[in-house]
Amino acid sequence: MxxxxxxxxxxxxxxxxxxxxxxxxxxxxxADRKCIRRRELVPGKVAIISGGxxxxxxxxxxxxxxxxxDAACVGYIFxxxxxxxxxxxxxxxxxxxxxxxxxxxxxxxxxxFEMASEMASDRHKIEIVLxxxxxxxxxxGDGRARRGVAGTLITEKLLGAAxxxxxxxxELKAFGDNLASRIRSMGVALxxxxxxxxQRTTFALGPNExxxxxxxxxxxxxxxxxxxxxxxxxxxxxxxxxxxxxxSTDRALLLVNGLGGTPPxxxxxxxxxxxxxxxxxxxxxxxxxxxTYATSLDMQGLSITLAFLTDEELSLWxxxxxxxxxxxxx
Numbered sequence: 001m002x003x004x005x006x007x008x009x010x011x012x013x014x015x016x017x018x019x020x021x022x023x024x025x026x027x028x029x030x031a032d033r034k035c036i037r038r039r040e041l042v043p044g045k046v047a048i049i050s051g052g053x054x055x056x057x058x059x060x061x062x063x064x065x066x067x068x069x070d071a072a073c074v075g076y077i078f079x080x081x082x083x084x085x086x087x088x089x090x091x092x093x094x095x096x097x098x099x100x101x102x103x104x105x106x107x108x109x110x111x112x113f114e115m116a117s118e119m120a121s122d123r124h125k126i127e128i129v130l131x132x133x134x135x136x137x138x139x140x141g142d143g144r145a146r147r148g149v150a151g152t153l154i155t156e157k158l159l160g161a162a163x164x165x166x167x168x169x170x171e172l173k174a175f176g177d178n179l180a181s182r183i184r185s186m187g188v189a190l191x192x193x194x195x196x197x198x199q200r201t202t203f204a205l206g207p208n209e210x211x212x213x214x215x216x217x218x219x220x221x222x223x224x225x226x227x228x229x230x231x232x233x234x235x236x237x238x239x240x241x242x243x244x245x246x247x248s249t250d251r252a253l254l255l256v257n258g259l260g261g262t263p264p265x266x267x268x269x270x271x272x273x274x275x276x277x278x279x280x281x282x283x284x285x286x287x288x289x290x291x292t293y294a295t296s297l298d299m300q301g302l303s304i305t306l307a308f309l310t311d312e313e314l315s316l317w318x319x320x321x322x323x324x325x326x327x328x329x330x
Contacts, residue, residue: 034088047093062325068160080108086116098125104148129176136213151183189301193218234273258292261300
């Protein structure tokens with residue numbers, strides 16, 4: 001396995017150090033390098049905090065800055081950050097209005113963020129919002145709620161913008177919980193993930209196979225299908241999402257996300273297919289995002305996310321953001 005690294009053991013620490021050095025206008029290390037936080041915190045604003053295992057970059061550290069996250073912490077590859085790291089992020093980012101933790105719905109993440117919340121609750125006001133946009137977990141029938149995948153980005157952007165407006169912790173908690181049922185994602189892979197410390201891929205596909213319903217930790221999906229053209233694959237993803245969704249509006253944000261090894265040309269081609277399919281179903285795609293934002297290391301694949309949003313939420317999406325991975329001003 002060839003990768004640009006020195007050793008598997010030091011890869012995450014060296015990568016994070018490079019990220020902070022490259023984006024010093026947005027971020028700094030927290031105490032003892034347990035977390036990364038926004039360089040300039042806003043006094044009296046609710047802090048929006050997230051985190052997860054390495055291997056999903058630019059999520060979450062690439063979303064720290066104005067209009068999104070105030071802090072994030074990174075665990076080892078595909079491994080939750082520790083409660084100690086999360087407590088450090090809370091201590092670093094809380095400027096007096098409390099902290100909202102945005103947690104991807106995986107057992108390890110949920111357990112460690114809840115433990116950290118309990119550990120810090122005597123000194124800080126804390127609430128948790130679960131990101132649970134992946135339709136695959138429920139389809140698999142394993143009894144768990146939905147995983148948090150690329151749709152987490154949308155939750156973090158909207159909550160970050162709402163926090164910049166000065167909304168209270170309780171208001172943000174209610175807002176985040178309400179968003180959960182209106183964001184849905186599904187992914188497909190052409191290859192598995194090459195994990196540095198094991199020197200193996202998480203699953204192997206034949207030259208004429210694709211894996212439908214993959215997760216961002218390299219998990220296989222619900223079925224192995226015959227490789228086909230992009231329109232066929234994107235239609236499968238799009239219609240599966242639409243059939244899983246009950247919606248009260250036809251206005252949507254469409255996100256086509258690369259899983260790490262897919263070139264931009266293929267992502268834009270997939271977006272074009274998805275947009276045409278959404279139009280067939282009477283959806284109005286009012287906002288779009290295409291790119292590599294929530295990855296699974298070097299997986300060659302993509303995911304499609306639909307978020308059904310109100311006028312107010314579309315306005316929050318449009319509001320200024322200045323982070324390493326997302327930047328726009330309106």
